Structures are given as structure tokens and as C-alpha cells.
Amino acid sequence: MDGWTGTGSVFGLLGGGIMMILFWALLIAFIVWIVRRMSDTHSNSDLQPIDILKKRYAKGEIDKEEFESKKKDLISS
Numbered sequence: 360m361d362g363w364t365g366t367g368s369v370f371g372l373l374g375g376g377i378m379m380i381l382f383w384a385l386l387i388a389f390i391v392w393i394v395r396r397m398s399d400t401h402s403n404s405d406l407q408p409i410d411i412l413k414k415r416y417a418k419g420e421i422d423k424e425e426f427e428s429k430k431k432d433l434i435s436s
Contacts (some may be wrong), residue, residue: 408433 412433416426
């Protein structure tokens with residue numbers, strides 16, 4: 360038998376199986392992430408400029424004065 364106990368093959372199969380499941384789970388998660396990122400990009404393209412401005416104000420990216428100034432610019436255009 361040359362030191363071969365047979366248990367090494369069982370652990371090797373289990374380890375390989377776990378690695379295969381992990382590989383596929385990561386691949387599927389990556390594909391789902393890519394699809395979601397692409398759909399978020401497309402959904403923002405349907406927004407009107409005033410909607411984007413309101414979102415930025417709601418997130419705190421701009422203050423009230425900047426919001427009012429840009430809103431005035433958009434309305435007068």
C-alpha cells in the first residue's frame with residue numbers, strides 16, 4: 360500500500376467539492392452584481408434633471424442655496 364490509507368482521497372474529494380461550490384457561488388454572485396450595477400445605471404438615465412437635483416439635495420451632496428440656484432437655472436432654461 361506504500362502508506363496510502365484511503366482516507367486522503369475522501370478528504371480530497373470533499374475539499375474539491377467545497378472549492379467547486381465556492382467557485383460557482385462566487386461566479387454567480389459576481390454576475391448578479393454586474394447585472395444590478397448595469398440596471399442602476401440605466402434607471403438613472405430616465406430621470407429628469409430636476410429629479411437628479413432633488414436626489415442630490417436629499418442625499419446631502421448639495422446645500423439648500425446651491426439647490427435653489429440650480430433649480431432656478433433649470434426652470435429658466
